Amino acid sequence: MVSDLVKSLSVARAARGAKSAAPAPSGLLVLASPESAPPAPSGGGMSEDSRAGGGRGAQGAIEAALEAEVLRRLASFRARLGSELGALFDELAARLRLFEGEPGEGYFSHPTALPVLALPLWVATRPGGPALALDPGSPALPPLAVDLAEAAAVGYLHVRIEDDLLDEGVGEPGATVLLSGALFARHQALLARSLPGGSAFWGLFEEVWLGYGEAMLLERRLHRGAGPRDGATFRRVLARSRPLVLPAAAALFALSQAEHLAALEEFVSALVAAHQLFADLLHAEKDRAFGNTTYVLSRLWALAEADAASPSGADVSGRGPCRAQEMRSAAALRARLFARGGFDAILEEARCELARAEVAAGALGLPEAARFCREREQYMVAIQRRVFLAFFSALAGEPVVAPR
Secondary structure, eight states, X not given: OHHHHHHHHOOOOOSTTOSOSSOOOOOGGGGXXXXXXXXXXXXXXXXXXXXXXXXXXXXXXXXXXXXXXXXXXXXHHHHHSOXXXXXXXXXXXXXXXXXXXXXXXXXXXXXXOOOTTHHHXXXXXXXXXXXXXXXTTBTTOOHHHHHHHHHXXXXXXXXXXXXXXXXXXXXXXXXXXXXXXXXXXXXXXXHHHHSXXXXXXXXXXHHHHHHHHHHHHHHHHHHTTOSOOSHHXXXXXXXXXXXXXXXXXXXXXXXXXXXXXXXXXXXXXXXXXXXXXXXXXXXXXXHHHHTOOOHHHHHHHHHXXXXXXXXXXXXXXXXXXXXXXXXXXXXXXXXXXXXXSHHHHHHHHHHHHHHHHXXXXXXXXXXXXXXXXXXXXXXXXXXXXXXXXXXXXXXXXXXXXXXX
């Protein structure tokens, strides 16, 4: 009964920021997708009120203008590619819907996005920092911030296409490698515009990208079931997202403020951890169906195995393959998520990481970053309410009404 209700309640997967274009299994968690979710702060930190001109309207307008300018530059970059690389870029842009959406509501600013473009802007325009010249073609946008935001965008796309290939087999490997290389070349060229070759930044650049490669290989081994999925391993895998720090770090080095690098690293580390925990929580059913063993799933399975222990403490997990399969079924996963506190436990861990990120943002002197953390927590809680409403309404045979 629940399975049939789940199928009838399922909605289309959110295209913006979706892991890939492959269909996702039906399930109540897809009700948390941005297109069906309540209004939420965008990836650039812009709320509905600021879009309407209230609250943080000025900052929101700047971030929307930055996104529009970066997308214009990406289109210009695509025009410089040859016919075959250009066609590959077009396929990527179409799959991600890269150029769709209004400024401030597009691919890089959907409700679940990391502040890929906004973070270099926040750092380059830190309160109390040196005055920066404005780009004549982009009102209120300093050229340093624009260059570094574009570097962040192409660096993110470089990681994205490799991640999709390794995780879900999206794309032809040879073509993916070549397009990834072109995006990486642009990423490095943009960073080099702002920093001399002898800058200490380049040591950080090399360290981050070498660590990224190791983390991606580690994650691939883990998806194949090799190695533990504990908290320490989760942190090692998160090094795949550490490149997010580089454009903002370049701003610190360019402005002679490298003493703030540790706080920036702390902010990115905590924010990425919160983001990954919440994303894996929402994709738990899909990951189970694909056979991907994430840290979140391993936590949930461990809790399920503890539940399955007899009152005397005897372990019943070894009662044969049928019992083990039953404990990791879709129904058992939903029970662990909704009836036995699994969703709440993972969400609380993500909220703790956001609190850590907010403290680091304060140390950096980035009020917009701190606000982003608070708004992201509010968004997570809103999604939690929506998911639980959908689940228990399905059990009761009632129609789902989104909370307002």
